[in-house]
Amino acid sequence: MTQALALSDFLAAPGVLLDVRSPAEFAQGHIPGAISFPLFTDDERAQVGTCYKQQGRDAAVELGFALAGPKFAGFITQARSLAGNGPVRLHCWRGGMRSEAVAWVLGMGGLSVTTLVGGYKTFRRWALTVPAWTRPIWILGGMTGTGKTAVLHALAERGEQVLDLEAIAHHRGSSFGMLGQPPQPTNEQFENEIAVRWAGFDPTRPVWIEAESKRIGLCRVPEPLFRQMDRAAVLELVRPQAERLEILVRDYGGFSTDDLVAATERIRKRLGGLRTQEAIALLQARRLPEAFDLLLTYYDKTYTYDLTRRSVPRYPIEVAGLSAAECGDRLLAFARALPATVSEDPPALCDLALTPDG
Known part of the structure; x- marks a missing residue:
């Protein structure tokens, strides 16, 4: 039949x-x-x-x-x-x-x-057409090394709707993002995967998306979806520098020195020649915390610039000492007190912070 x-x-x-x-x-x-x-x-x-x-x-x-x-x-x-x-x-x-x-x-x-x-x-x-369908969105922000991806997974484990763009793109979004990842899909396939997931979300419930630039490696976030992301409020993870370095060493310390040096070379123009050479010397000596600390000078500037570009509500949330699961619980407690909306004209930047006791 x-x-x-x-x-x-x-x-x-x-x-x-x-x-x-x-x-x-x-x-x-x-x-x-x-x-x-x-x-x-x-x-x-x-x-x-x-x-x-x-x-x-x-x-x-x-x-x-x-x-x-x-x-x-x-x-x-x-x-x-x-x-x-x-x-x-x-x-x-x-x-x-x-x-x-x-x-x-x-x-x-x-x-x-x-x-x-x-x-x-x-x-x-x-x-x-699907990426133009509107959904309430929470953007999960935070500087490099705050553990955003692990927290996103923790939210998914709690039954939250999560669009993990980096997982779909097979890339973590930085110059180090391709390390340990399978080959990236074509941009067409990237769009297809996003469409099926986006169409499957309940439009009455928020979708959690990690803060991303328009490009994730070679993949481009569909413009209609990126516009929605760009208008959505940001829940920003805040961790001490020492914890961020621990997370980076855990995530990238297992890769070879050659891989780490090659990734550093890819941002030479933006990091600067002197800092690049210093970082490479530290990597070659396997002094990874110091090397990553130097590299964060570039990534932190990039993240700060992106935040100032977007006039959206931003809620820094202190997560010092918390596991990914504990971060997920803290985010949910905070988010449930606020509406997750996408607005053509978002309200002014808000720096309301949630402390461990808050």
Whole structure:
């Protein structure tokens, strides 16, 4: 049995999700959770496309069946191993011949198949609109080394809605951000992942997002989402310098000296030649707290500049000596007393601080 569904029903439907486009198309961007299940290899797709342009549709269809036909039995076996006894969802670029052909083959093999009306192209149109959907937001701020990412995870563990942009981007956002991370996704895939998560959030509850610049490594935060982030109030973690250095040594001390030096070299122009050389010498001597203390002169200036640029409420929250879990509890206690809103005209900067006794 085969049926075609509109996007919202297709995404909500059960079953393994197969993307029958070529491997290169899949690598450029795909629906999160999809499995690459190509009808054609990249080279075969190019052959069919050239045939279509030079000889027309009928000749291209004939070539397509000649290339794909010997694979049909394998498609059924592979799909069964992925889906078990469950249904299969599949799509191509426009919801045309490629998905129809694979759906026919799998249907003949006894599988229940659902296709996507309009294909991946329809999903991409939708994904580009989603970041403009408004949500109440809390921005989790704090200077480098205050442990923001760990606190964000603690909030997620407490059932809060969290958009972890750095996790999606596979990058921690600084010159050291790629250390220990898998390769970054394409920007298209970054947008796709954000869209699915953003669409899944309850619009009546706040979303926690770590303070970020427009770019996280090579990935760009969608402009409509960044505008919402830029207007949202900031809950700012405040820790003593010594604790910040402990956190940085814990997070980055396990990487090789060469990796740390290369990351430092990437900010040479902004850090200054003399400070860069001093920091590198300290790294090479594995005097990591002193090296990171020097590097913070750059990162603290950058963070302070960004704060002064944004005319939004800012709530510094003292978290000295607190674990990530304790920070999460403190943030929630504070945030529940305030509305998390996105405003076109935010109120004036507020420096209300919450102390350990407050």
